[in-house]
Amino acid sequence: MKKYLAYALLLTLLLVAPLLFYPVLLMKVLCFALFASAFNLILGYGGLLSFGHAAFFGGAAYVTGHAIKVWGLPTELGILTGTAAAMVLGLLVGVLAIRRQGIYFAMITLALAQMVYFVFIRSGFTGGENGLQGIPRGTFLGLVDLSNDRAMYYFVLGVCLLGFGVIARAVHSPFGQVLRAIRDNEPRATSLGYNIDRYKLLAFVISATIAGLAGATKSVVFQLASLTDAHWHMSGEVVLMTLLGGLGTIFGPAVGASLIVTLQNTLSSGPLGAWVTVIMGLIFIICVLAFRKGIVGELQAALRKSFN
Amino acid sequence: MNASGDFILQTQKLTKGFLGFIAVDSVDLNVERHTIHALIGPNGAGKTTVFNLLTKFLTPSSGTILLDGEDITAARPTQIARRGVIRSFQISAVFPHLTVRENVRVALQRQLGTSFHFWRAESSLNVLNERAEELLDLVGLLRFANDEVADMSYGRKRALEIATTLAMEPKLMLLDEPTQGMGREDVDRITELIRRVAKGRTILMVEHNLGVVSTLCDRVTVLQRGAILTEGAYAEVSSDPRVKEAYMGKSAA
Structure with missing residues (x-):
């Protein structure tokens, strides 16, 4: 009961948010929250550190x-096309990378993502260094004009809630149960008859697809797909967001993403603009040293303790 | 016991070499159905390697493995598991961040055929709770069903591991040092538990604690430097001077 009340409150907040804050910033937050949540599915629940998720995020942005x-x-079909492209790319990268573990998995995903990045630099349709500019926002089902920021916000909110829904369900599904077992103890899961590579691959493809959905939506919001979205910096940033918010928690990555995006936005316009990277680095160090479970993870642990 | 025997598991000239070092040397192991069979031997004798070969976590250099008379030498670990050969590990093989009930349920879950269904609710697994709780009751862990495993004592983790293994309805259980690192009380509890679950099943176990072996096991195979030294009932084997020598060194023989 309490849980439903909290969800209702959260939803209300999301619905009235554009009246209080700048809608474009909110949409950016939502897209990155979805991206980080998708990333969390593979790292937090699958135990696999992918260092190439920018390829799916950026790739879907270009295709869309x-x-x-x-x-x-x-617009809707464009976003779906970009998302489907991320799914196919996720399958290709996943098949190649999934057989390796730990640092090797991270390195293979990074290498493949860099290859994708160079394809984007070279090929004409991406606009190279300038990026793919002037993407029209269009309409939603031909009814609502999305060039209005508020209308666009509610569209993005709908898309992101759908994405969150898929992730939350996948985590709490029979599949998610096996995935968590594999994360906890791979050899044991094998000895119980599970073909672990297939579970990891499915998790990877879902994660890549939702990351693509986030990138596709972002490209429509900003009417721009650029190399920044596909760069390895982006892969690193999503790791930071997920760790800061709380690895392996449902809401953690979204919280981490909101915090990072808001901070970047506030700082870059102020006198500390040149120091954004340094401040992000400091936050990361503090997070790793002082609260390893991330913001939401630590909160959960504290709550559990106070109940016991 | 007749001469041909009813063997659930047999190995013929099973050999594993690692870069010029023969870890397992031409081992002919015969495990009779419905017995508890122990694999003992000094450290480094190759006991765990034999386990890894039997469950295909390692690939044999040569030799064959027969399960119910059928050649399974080329099977993959998952296939071996699905044929009912379920192993445990030296360190406790549990899923620490799942609850006790979920640990057992994961083993039962595959039979539903929904393990890839990422769109289905987790509550669809609740039909398995009753069976999971039965198994937990059997190993005396029912009252911890909702606890996270990471917080449990070592002895209980091993008991949970046995419950999880039983959930697979194993034909043959391979237990790798089930009492290792345990206090006296836990050792007794696990010994009793193994005796209880062995009814109607076959168990092959690696064990260092000879007290456990003597009270529990019908047959004992002694390994030394990768090869079988001797095989027989515990009384027979333990009075063999070669076995004493392998364990204690020459002077004790």
Whole structure:
């Protein structure tokens, strides 16, 4: 009962938020919250550190931009196309990387993502250093004009809630149960008859797909797909967001993403603009040293203790 | 016991070499159905390597493994598990961040055929709770069903591991040092538990504690430097001067 009340409160907050804050910032927060949550599925619940998730985020952004701007697809279909592209890319990268563990897995995903990045630099449709600009926002089902920031916000909110829903369900599903068992003890899961590589691959593909959904949506919000989205900095940033918020918690990555995005936005316009990277680094160090479970993880642990 | 025997597991000239070092040397192991069979030997004799070969966590250099007379030498670890050969590990093989009930349920879950269903609610697994709780009751862990495993004592983790293994309805259980690192009380409890669950099943175990072996096991195979030194009932084997020598050194023989 309490849980439903908390969800209702959260939803209300999300619905009234654009009246209180700048909608474009809120949409950016939502997209990154979804991206970090997707990343958390593979790291927090699958125990696999992917260092190449920017390829799915950025790749979907380009494909969506191209589909809407050049092919003239409607916005929803454009986002779906980008998401599907991330899924296919996720399958390809996953098949190659999933057989390795730990640092080797991270290195293979990084290497493959860098290859994708160079393809984006070289190929014409991405606009190279300039990025793919002027992606029209279009309409939602031909009814609502999305060039209005508030309308766009509610569209993005809907897309992101859908994405969160898929992740939350996957975590708390029969599949999620096996995935957590594999994260906890791989050889034991094998000895119980589970073909662990297939579970990891499915988790990876779901994660890549939702990361793609986030990137696709972001490209429509900003009407821009750029190399920044596909750069390895982005892969690192999502790790930071997830760890800061709380690895392996449902809400942690979203909290971490909101914090990082808001901080970046506030700082970059102020006198500390040049110091953003340093401040992010400091936050990361403090997080790793002082609260390893992340913000939400530590809160949960504290709550559990006070109840016992 | 007749001469041909009813063997659930047999190995023929099972050999494993690692870069010029023969860890397991031409081992012919015969495990009779419905017995508790112990694999003993001094440290480094190759006991765990034999386990890893039997469950295909390692690939044999040569030799064959027969399960119910069928050649399973080429099978993968998952296939071996699905044929009912379930192993435990030297360190406790539990899922520390799942609850006690979930640990057992994960083993039961595969039979539902929904393990890839990421769109289905977790509550669809609740149909397995009753069976999971039965198994937990059997090993005396029912009252901890909702606890997270990470906080439990070592002895209880090992008991949980046995409950999880039983959930697989194993034909053959391979237990790797089930009482290792335990206090006296826990050792007695686990020994009693193994005796109880062995009914109608076959168990092959690696064990260092000869007290446990003597009270529990029907047959004992002694390994030394990767090869079988001798095999027989515990009384027979333990009076063998070669076995004493292997364990204690020459002077004790």
